[in-house]
Amino acid sequence: MTAPSIVILTGAGISRESGLATFRDADGIWARIRIEDVATPEAFARDPAHVHAFYNARRAQLRDPAVQPNAAHLALAELERRWPGEVLLVTQNVDDLHGRAGSRKLLHMHGELMKARCARCEAVHPWTDDLSTGTPCPACGRAGGMRPHVVWFGEVPLGMDRIGAALDRCGLFLSIGTSGQVHPAAGFVAEVRGRARTVELNLEPSESRSRFDEAIHGPATEVVPRFVRDLLRGA
Ligand code: APR
Numbered sequence: 001m002t003a004p005s006i007v008i009l010t011g012a013g014i015s016r017e018s019g020l021a022t023f024r025d026a027d028g029i030w031a032r033i034r035i036e037d038v039a040t041p042e043a044f045a046r047d048p049a050h051v052h053a054f055y056n057a058r059r060a061q062l063r064d065p066a067v068q069p070n071a072a073h074l075a076l077a078e079l080e081r082r083w084p085g086e087v088l089l090v091t092q093n094v095d096d097l098h099g100r101a102g103s104r105k106l107l108h109m110h111g112e113l114m115k116a117r118c119a120r121c122e123a124v125h126p127w128t129d130d131l132s133t134g135t136p137c138p139a140c141g142r143a144g145g146m147r148p149h150v151v152w153f154g155e156v157p158l159g160m161d162r163i164g165a166a167l168d169r170c171g172l173f174l175s176i177g178t179s180g181q182v183h184p185a186a187g188f189v190a191e192v193r194g195r196a197r198t199v200e201l202n203l204e205p206s207e208s209r210s211r212f213d214e215a216i217h218g219p220a221t222e223v224v225p226r227f228v229r230d231l232l233r234g235a
Contacts, residue, residue, distance in 0.1 A: 006170060006171075007188070007196075008174045009090050009173070011093065011177045014091075015097050037050065038055075039054075052133070055150065073097050076103055089107070091108055108159075118139060118145045121142070123138070167192050170196050171195075176224060177202060178202070180208030197213055199212060199214045
């Protein structure tokens with residue numbers, strides 16, 4: 001029997017033990033900052049400097065050598081390397097920890113903090129430093145249009161066609177470290193129910209818990225490596 005193809009969805013919870021805050025936990029980002037002020041196109045039009053400051057701070061934290069991929073990120077990279085079937089890792093996270101852990105079949109559906117996009121010419125550039133309204137675009141040379149390459153609320157997530165195709169053929173769907181509150185990601189499990197094995201791995205039951213066949217609750221650095229080891233044993 002051929003190994004089923006796997007689609008993995010991750011959220012901020014998988015990076016929590018690397019020292020990055022989640023969004024909706026009590027100590028999460030949205031507990032102290034309003035989405036409307038930093039994570040919408042309207043916020044950027046209204047006060048680009050404030051939006052740049054929010055993402056510059058998160059990009060600076062990601063450059064901190066103390067922030068490293070954790071055992072859960074590494075376990076998913078090992079699964080991709082050793083699984084005899086297809087694996088696609090779809091992350092809602094804009095941090096670069098999956099890539100740094102070695103995942104290659106990786107799709108950042110909400111964009112990437114370490115990339116910038118020019119709203120004038122749409123060119124996307126790797127970007128690890130601060131951005132400001134005065135930053136000129138390396139491609140078209142114009143200033144005033146450089147923005148984080150991050151998908152804001154009200155914008156269309158990236159890679160949806162590729163995600164849909166992967167969901168259509170997957171036999172195993174894993175959801176890791178996400179509260180299951182933001183669509184379209186929160187709706188992926190409903191798309192595969194009944195024809196794929198669905199497993200939630202999260203610190204605690206998410207809003208979507210009832211849609212999963214199975215749930216394993218605990219810190220990602222404990223439950224993910226254990227789940228991957230058992231999966232590879234049975235491959
Ligand atoms: N291990 C596993 N899960 C954890 C851990 C941990 N150590 N710590 C927290 N979690 C879980 C929480 O229980 C919660 O269910 O991670 C989840 C994080 O949920 P959110 O903070 O809502 O983050 P996420 O689901 O990724 O948010 C989705 O919303 O704000 C937008 O664009 C942003 O991509 C983000 C999207």
